[in-house]
Amino acid sequence: MSRRFRQWVDAYQDQAWTLARYLLKDASEAEDAVQEAFVKLWHNRDRVDPGKIKPWLMRVTRNQCLDRLRRRKPTEEWADWQKADEGPGPAQGLEQQELAARLKHSINGLKEPYRSLVVLRDVQQHSYEEVASVLELSLSQVKVYLHRARKQLREQLAEVRP
């Protein structure tokens, strides 16, 4: 069983980590949240439908993050975000890196559930059905909210040049 669990770790840890990083913007807290989600997966490994491990894990990770955000003081909200942009990225041009950083910043300016929607659907490329399952929304809600989220992103990315 633990071998299967390690397979789940290998398959889903990056996605859970990315979601937690986007939601919490704090590396150590994101690690804790992902660990708690995987601990829950371990305890519920016999109850979770093997075909739905990924959406189940992403939902639990997101709930862990939201719980932490609720407990957090308002001033802590933007604490760790800049560090995410300082790490080594893929071989991109400077302009693209700047754009990516701005995009990340804009995603983090979104409110829930828009932020999770964009991360799960547009960044991690989950299917609409999986996103609906993770966020416990209907398929039509997912599409409507995603449209609104993208509109907000476009507005935030709109550049004001002197």
Next chain:
Amino acid sequence: MTHETRNDISDERLEAMLAELEIEKAPASLTQRLNRIPEEHRRRGWKWPWQWSLAPAPRWAMAPAFAAVPLIVLAVFLFQDRGPSESEVEQARHDLAVAFAYMDRVGLRTGAEIQGVLGAELRQTVKQPLVEHLLVNETSRKEETS
């Protein structure tokens, strides 16, 4: 100083940009923590043998199961084939002898009281009409002779 607003990011362009954002690789420290979970939580979750059978049962099944326990205990106690011990038989004999002795004494005393009350009553019942009869006969005889 003039400002020009550029808002020309199409849906397709935005989706492409979002798709280009890489999924961050989980740090090695997190991977290590996650891989330790089975070992740590298996040890922590160790159960006694009597808990093994209860562990997989759903919660809704536990309440009736626990409610049935006193009923089962009571049923076993009531229906078990258990003969009385020697001391219990001896005690019962003693209690029975005391009870009979008491009943005997009460019977004698009650009999005496009944005898006392009914005896007087009976004597009175027989004597009264006889006296009255004799008095009537004596009066009529006196009237006839006079």
